[in-house]
Amino acid sequence: MVTIQDIANRTGVAISTVSRALGDSPKISLKTKERIKKVAQDMGYIPNFAARNLTQTESNTVGVVFQPQSEGNTDNDFAMQILFGINSQLIARRYLLTTATGSNWSEVFNSVKMMVEAGQVRRFILLYTVENDPITELLNENHARVVVTGEPESDTNILYVDNDNRKASAEATKALVNYFRLKSPLFVRTMADWRFEENRELGFREAQEEGDVLSLPLEFTQQKQVLQKYFEQHQTVDGIVASDDKLGYLTRNQAQAHLPSHPKLPTIAFNCSEYARLGGKNFYSVDVLPRALGSEAVRLLFNDQQPPLERTEATSFIVPYRIPKVGE
Template sequence: METIRDIAKRANVSPSTASRALNGNSRISKETIEKIKKIAKEMGYHPNYAVRNLTRGDANMVGIVFPVTSDNAPANPFHIDLMRGISTTLTPMHYEMVVAISPTEEELLASIKSMVNQAKIHNFLLFYAVKDDPVTEYLREKNVNFVVIGNSGENNTDRYVDNNNVAAGEAAAKCLIEKYQVQSPLFIRSKYKWPYENSRLKGYKEYLEKSGHSGEIWTEDYVHPIDEFLKKNPNIDGIVCADDILFGKLSSSLQQYHLPIVCFNNSRLMGMILGDSDKIDLQPRELGKQAVRLLFDRKKNHKIVNFKLSDESMQ
């Protein structure tokens, strides 16, 4: 394998000059930079970006932080698509992903501390937005560069990438009422009541109020399951499900009612379960791409990514 010393010898310069030229140092003349880059290309030289970054005390890796996840939890297709978008953007930058995923808050925080202090990872993307989160608090305290995918609320000061979830919730309700003439829709949310679910619920309520419709809300409840709720409320004629993983859990119970359903995310898995039902495509791959761009552009605070309903843009 060719080294900087080999290039320097052939160019008749010092190794330090060759290194600075390959890095485009402004103190090196344009002619020298072009000459050395040409020699490096001819010799098939590939820089070791890991070593280069470690000499600066910074690993060429981005920490990907998942929400607390039990060992037997199914893979979330939304997260998989996020990682695909992140990977395609990081690769040309010569950065790699390292994942932190744990079944408890304590273990997750310990993992993050190890990544910062031992692995020298100083750039993170968080796949969740939660108030009073110990991981987020630690990253703030250490002044570590991070971006959250999601938005924890109105008083949020962290840099984030997100969809306009209020508008997405409104679009879901509008689809049911205008496309399927639904009169009494039901909004289903998980027991966790994630901030993005609350935002979608807000949009759902706002559209119902504007259109003069009344609707119901059901929160994940193992004591009083969804089919029991639907039997007690036979007027419900359409459903908005705020989370695709939750819909996956409930799909077998919901199928018997043959109601029009609007769900969020447009992954292949959800396509197989939902069939021809309407889906709000949150474009997770684009969210991942924009999260990386924002991570390395500290001048910007946030980025909102468009969503789509089926095949047509909604924003």
Template sequence: MVTIKEVAKEANVAPSTVSRVIADSPRISEKTKRRVKEVMERLGYYPNLQARSLAAKSTRTIGVIMPASAEKAFQNPFFPEVLRGISKHAHAAKYGLYLSTGSTLAEIHEEVVSMVMGRRVDGIILLYSRIKDRTMEYLRESGFPFTVVGRPYKNKNSITYVDNDNVGITKQITEYLISLGHKKIAFVGGSPDFVVTIDRLKGYREALAESGIPYGEQYTITNDEVAGNGKNAVKALLEVENRPTAVVTLDDLLAHEMIGCLESYDIRVPADISIAGFNNLSLSEHSNPPLTSIDIGTFQLGYQATQYLIEKVENPEVEPKGVIIPAKLIERKSCAPIL
């Protein structure tokens, strides 16, 4: 096995210089860094980052906490994409990732406490924001570095988070449907325990109010049993006395499930009902019909949450910040003017 001393000798530098090159120290010139890295590659030397981390009392690892079990979360394309953003920045900064495996709120909380108390990670990214979330409150009170993808329900001025303007973008997509002549517009959101559902419902209601359209509670579906299942959501909407002519859905995945289910009832999209979603999944462009969606910058949400977490880890005095990632309405063929 090649040692650091052999690399130093071959590169004609001190072993301490090789260590600084591995740590990307600004004290070492770019020319020297290039020479040392070339020797490392030629000799096949791989630094023991784990040993270096233990010596520095650092794990060089970030904990990533899902809103549910990883198996269930990965069924939604949002999470692989946000993790791609997290991985991109973590890799560049030489940090590894530790994914949560808990499948209940209690298990997730216990896992986070274990991560913090055992110093198994240097910081944590929460990929969700719930109301009355004891895990987020625990992290805040412990002073452990963490960031949130989503708006914290409370104490947002003391927590670093990355989010979209969920009120504004839902208002925009609802106004778009209104501009097509729709007045009976349904909102199929996620669980009311999630802040994103609260914000999007607010945007939906604001758009209706400003257009003089009365809010009808029968058009709002925000419960786990219905909102997370396209078949159940369609069944609930078809039971409404005055069936909606348009639907704003939780995300593209649910929208696609609903479109498939509507076909079984011989209801066509967009001829009979218009549907729009969020997240702008890659399959949405090529689906039948291509889905109108809000691109929320999923990759960027993960990337910047990681950037600000590492800043906090490496400089605990950095001030908390709330960062809004721009979103964009992508018009396709799943929405049409009402006849």
């Protein structure tokens, strides 16, 4: 196994210089760092992360924090895609990924607290946005660097990555309405106070001022009941725009079951998940590129480590999206 001593011997510098160069110390010139890192890479050097963590106040780990997860919840494909994007960037930086989750906010909070106090984790990506969040307050008190996925609930100086959900929803709605010449499209979302759903609703209203909006409860059985009652009372609905694929799939099935002609209504939703594939003909989905969201979250998280000339003043990054070609 290649050691720091081996690299020092090869480069002709002190062990302390090698250690500082590999740790990106500002005391070492950029030219020297690049030379030492290249030699280390050529020699196949693998950092001893455990030893490194004992000698510094920040570990080589990034914490990824989930909102509480209900027991038996398997609908995490979107979050997993973000994690893939995050991990690909962390591997390149020789950082590890650890997650904080739980069945309630208290469990998530305690998990994050343990990371900060026992694990010396000082960089976090939050896969949610909540106003007056105790976890964010805890991380701020400990001078952690934090990036959130999704537009923050308040106009504070929070680092975040997101899509332009309002614009994407407006474009998606127009594409569906224009191709199928819809007269009475329905927008479906949940009653949750999520900013991305609010923005997608605003985009729908922008494109279809007289379109109807239906907010569903979070529990699945209740969602089916509300949809059944709605379609029994609103029989002119001719298309669906949904805040995500799962809602779009459920809404379309309930429309087919309870509208008199039992149509498979043209539908457009978000996330390009398995539900969109199950939807079949005339079910379309906007790709919000979750892996890119994860990758850009890491880049923003480590922006402070960039050389001065490469560092940006940006506090956010808007990831593009892909509108499907309706009719194909």
